[in-house]
Amino acid sequence: MAEIGNNISIAKDFLEKQQLVAIPTETVYGLAANALDSIAVARIFEAKERPTFDPLIVHVSGLTDALNYVTAIQPSLMKLAEKYWPGPLTLLLPKKSNIPDLVTSGLDRVGIRVPDHALTLELLRSLRFPLAAPSANPFGYISPTRAEHVQKQLGHKIPYILDGGDCSVGLESTIVGEEDGVIIIYRLGGLSVDQIEAVVGKVSVQLNQSSNPKAPGQLKSHYAPKKPVYLGDLKELQAAHFGKKIGAIAFGEQTFFGPTILMKNLSPSKNYQEAAAHLFSFLRDLDESDVDIITCELLPEQGLGLAINDRLRRAAAI
Numbered sequence: 073m074a075e076i077g078n079n080i081s082i083a084k085d086f087l088e089k090q091q092l093v094a095i096p097t098e099t100v101y102g103l104a105a106n107a108l109d110s111i112a113v114a115r116i117f118e119a120k121e122r123p124t125f126d127p128l129i130v131h132v133s134g135l136t137d138a139l140n141y142v143t144a145i146q147p148s149l150m151k152l153a154e155k156y157w158p159g160p161l162t163l164l165l166p167k168k169s170n171i172p173d174l175v176t177s178g179l180d181r182v183g184i185r186v187p188d189h190a191l192t193l194e195l196l197r198s199l200r201f202p203l204a205a206p207s208a209n210p211f212g213y214i215s216p217t218r219a220e221h222v223q224k225q226l227g228h229k230i231p232y233i234l235d236g237g238d239c240s241v242g243l244e245s246t247i248v249g250e251e252d253g254v255i256i257i258y259r260l261g262g263l264s265v266d267q268i269e270a271v272v273g274k275v276s277v278q279l280n281q282s283s284n285p286k287a288p289g290q291l292k293s294h295y296a297p298k299k300p301v302y303l304g305d306l307k308e309l310q311a312a313h314f315g316k317k318i319g320a321i322a323f324g325e326q327t328f329f330g331p332t333i334l335m336k337n338l339s340p341s342k343n344y345q346e347a348a349a350h351l352f353s354f355l356r357d358l359d360e361s362d363v364d365i366i367t368c369e370l371l372p373e374q375g376l377g378l379a380i381n382d383r384l385r386r387a388a389a390i
């Protein structure tokens with residue numbers, strides 16, 4: 073099993089030896105390796121059992137550091153970086169040749185972000201290279217928001233997990249780029265569409281849902297528990313599945329309980345940030361409990377509710 077601790081120099085030593093280290097970020101835990109070293113990066117794909125080599129996000133310590141790995145930042149994207157880095161924003165930017173093709177799957181753009189987590193920022197500042205890191209879960213499963221989630225699923229494959237506590241945002245970063253002057257959101261995430269539009273005006277949301285997407289996080293079925301997940305009205309779902317032990321994920325005040333129902337509430341006070349921070353750990357808890365099925369109600373389609381519903385729909389897709 074992996075050693076769990078908060079020692080930056082241990083993490084640094086492993087990373088310098090081409091090893092993998094799980095790192096905390098404000099969104100989800102990442103499975104990190106030296107982004108400039110193809111051998112180290114290849115180990116990420118091996119550990120995650122990703123079926124194909126899909127592009128990885130490169131984590132840097134700040135905007136100035138990002139300039140070492142990209143040839144330009146378009147003015148609108150620069151505004152977003154200045155406003156929201158460090159934070160749950162990944163920008164697709166034209167890459168320099170020091171970023172190996174394995175990191176971008178041969179694409180011309182590299183996904184870059186500055187994570188908003190003190191331990192990981194300190195680690196990044198201490199290293200001479202940036203960190204390529206996908207979410208630290210086996211391919212297709214729920215992203216980890218705690219060190220112990222990583223330990224359970226990937227602990228036997230990596231030497232060290234840098235423990236930075238629970239992830240404060242709990243949803244992956246929002247992925248943004250620019251094509252022909254249009255700002256495009258490729259993945260909904262911890263930074264809402266409204267927050268982005270407040271800085272750059274109207275954007276186009278283009279979530280790829282095909283079966284052979286460029287971005288694996290956009291696969292129709294992803295972030296998925298092993299148990300069946302059903303979306304809809306919780307009471308109706310309970311009636312439809314009468315006789316089964318039911319896990320239920322609610323949002324807002326609930327007056328509805330039952331002996332065969334294990335109820336989890338994302339946020340009784342309807343706080344979207346709180347809901348996002350709870351989502352993945354609740355899905356995991358129910359997946360590991362003795363319920364037969366998991367039922368969830370969708371949130372209002374506004375703010376972070378859009379990204380949360382996106383993850384719920386992918387968790388429910390077969």
Ligand code: TXA
Binds near residue numbers: 100290
């Ligand atoms: O919040 C996050 O973004 C977390 C933390 C660890 O930073 N990382 C994360 O990585 O969610 P991952 O690999 O699970 O999802 C990254 C998504 C994938 O869908 C990938 O295809 C897309 O970003 N992506 C990365 N680089 C890209 C590129 N150059 N062009 C297009 N899509 C890219």
Ligand code: MG
Binds near residue numbers: 289
């Ligand atoms: Mg992922």
